[in-house]
Amino acid sequence: MKELTKQQSKVLACVEVYLNKTGFPPTRAEICKELGFKSPNAAEMHLRALEKKGYISIQSGSSRGISIVKSQQAFEKNVNQMPVIGLVAAGSPTLAEENIEKRIPCDPSMFSDSFDYFLKVKGLSMIDAGIHEDDLVAIKKTIDVKNGDLVVVRLEDEVTLKYFKKNNHNLELIPANKDFSTIEVDLREQEAFIEGKSVGLIRTH
Amino acid sequence: MKELTKQQSKVLACVEVYLNKTGFPPTRAEICKELGFKSPNAAEMHLRALEKKGYISIQSGSSRGISIVKSQQAFEKNVNQMPVIGLVAAGSPTLAEENIEKRIPCDPSMFSDSFDYFLKVKGLSMIDAGIHEDDLVAIKKTIDVKNGDLVVVRLEDEVTLKYFKKNNHNLELIPANKDFSTIEVDLREQEAFIEGKSVGLIRTH
DNA sequence: TTATATACTGTAAAAATATACAGTATAAAT
DNA sequence: ATTTATACTGTATATTTTTACAGTATATAA
Structure with a gap:
């Protein structure tokens, strides 16, 4: 835009x-x-x-x-244009205007839980979960995630979409593709920022 | 009032x-x-x-x-309520009220092409296309389909979601799962009704 | 029976509004 | 040095729009 x-x-x-x-x-x-x-x-x-x-x-x-057509302020009236953000390798997926690839007319309440933005999937690490490249995953900004949730996590400058599993200070980010390996993080040594969790997915055929 | x-x-x-x-x-x-x-x-x-x-x-x-000042209807802003229809084994997926499982607040223009309803997927025949059981496939009512399109076809009383391939009077309905086999129809012997094609997909996590 | 409220048609004029055209000024780019 | 983009002023006019006024018709209530 x-x-x-x-x-x-x-x-x-x-x-x-x-x-x-x-x-x-x-x-x-x-x-x-x-x-x-x-x-x-x-x-x-x-x-x-x-x-x-x-x-x-x-x-x-x-x-x-x-x-x-596109509100510059986040007026609650125009929330039916949900932003799409690329899953960029570097930095947090912020809602800053320059990171928004496009907007999709839909309602934040279309899934069982509300969401804040769509994240465009890069790579094939979640393919066995039926999540393909360029699918749009609906992300709810929250740090309240449970084991088994599909989460968006930032490690250093890399943002990744994986299944979440945590035991004490041991965090596992599990892919759904046998060609990829689980990312293991010792939270005493490295920080991990939970950006949010997926509440749904959309794909254009 | x-x-x-x-x-x-x-x-x-x-x-x-x-x-x-x-x-x-x-x-x-x-x-x-x-x-x-x-x-x-x-x-x-x-x-x-x-x-x-x-x-x-x-x-x-x-x-x-x-x-x-006071809306008589509780209009949900600009959001349409798109119907969800179960992929029932028998009969055409009509939009009759009794076939509508629920409605989802979203816009018919949210995908690149407009759509008329969601079809709830049953079975695993399209799993290699990343289409899971209970996914909702957005269907545009049309008979204008090309080879390779993901289509909703009715054969006798059975409705199915498959890839479309047609050569003259030979229709193939191709699944995306090696455990399922292609449905072959000789259109001189059996009728096939094209209900529509998929323009997108949504899934609730 | 006579009001009274609802539900209009038809017309017209005053006011509001979009929009075209002709300019001016300034800063940045080529 | 000249073009180009931004950012206006000022004027004019065709069109859109509000809104008043004069009617007609019908059903319901007093």
């Missing part, structure tokens, strides 16, 4: 706030009043840019015909 | 549906078009009544200045 300029970001925020407050989108003139512009064309141009970049859609010819 | 008349209720529902679909409220004329009224005043009067009874508020002088 293309980056927004400072002013475009302001205009998008203005639309979102207005929508939240009144229940309907603002007119060009109202955006101008809110942001101190003196010409409706200022708002118009920013809206066009936002549409081009995919953040809003504009119903041409309709008054107030603006709808939010 | 005062009761609504039948027509007022229709108008309120119309506003809610429009809002859900487009992200902004309808004009008087659009309500008329939607409900078959021939005068904008019909919509106007109903809106005034709805405001008086406290269901909506109207920003006077503003176009589309309607906001919902």
